[in-house]
Amino acid sequence: MSVNFKKYTIRPGDTLCSIAKEFMITKEELLAANPHLTDNKLSPKDILWVPEKRSKPRIPEDNPPTFEKRYTVKGGDTAYSIAQKFNVDLDYLIKANPHIPGISSIEPGDILCVPKREEK
Known part of the structure; x- marks a missing residue:
């Protein structure tokens, strides 16, 4: 997957987490793209480079028989955290999403x- 970068100007009240969430990336990805940041202090009008992933979201063509709802992955989510959230x-989450090989x-x-949820 190729990655391009977008120039972003810090606004008052911005945090690394809020910027990462806005661009649907993780805080770690944002930090990796901006190695000049040595701490979490941001100043308005500072410039950051935000990675823009060049892939389309993967969307299931249909719903499996065990379907309850759809969930849009957010920055910082893992398959494990989503399974715990719901x-x-x-293993059931993986089987319900064959459109994403290597979940x-x-x-x-x-x-x-x-x-x-499986009844036990």
């Missing part, structure tokens, strides 16, 4: 099918 087994590679914007 209280479903990670550990989810990216912000991807759409996941969240399966119904």
Whole structure:
């Protein structure tokens, strides 16, 4: 996947987390693109480079039989954190999303099918 960068001017009240969320990336990705940042202090009018991923979100063509809802992946999400958020087994989440091979590679914007919880 190729990555381009967008120039971003810091506004009052911005934080690394708020900027990362706005661009659907992780704080770590933002820091990696801006190695000049030695701490979390941002000043208005400072310039940051924001990575823009050049891939389209992966969207399921249909819903599996165990489907309950769809979820749009956000920056910082992992398959494990999403499974915990919806209280479903990670294996069920993986099986419900065959459109994403290697679910550990989810990216912000991807759409996941969240399966119904298994009754035990």
